Amino acid sequence: MRNLLYIIAVILIIGWLLGVFAWNAGGLIHILIVLAVISLLIGIIRRA
Secondary structure: OHHHHHHHHHHHHHHHHHHHHHOOOOHHHHHHHHHHHHHHHHHHHHHO
16 A cells, blocks of 8 residues: 555656646646645555
8 A cells, every 4th residue: 555655646746747847737736746745644654
């Protein structure tokens, strides 16, 4: 389950980077980075 959360976080970060730098997707693209950070935090908390 932890690996899945990290994979999701990486996909979301890549999507965020593409949205910010490749296309001007506006403010909603920042939701992806927030979801990625939450996914990483859940993975870290569950590991502890």
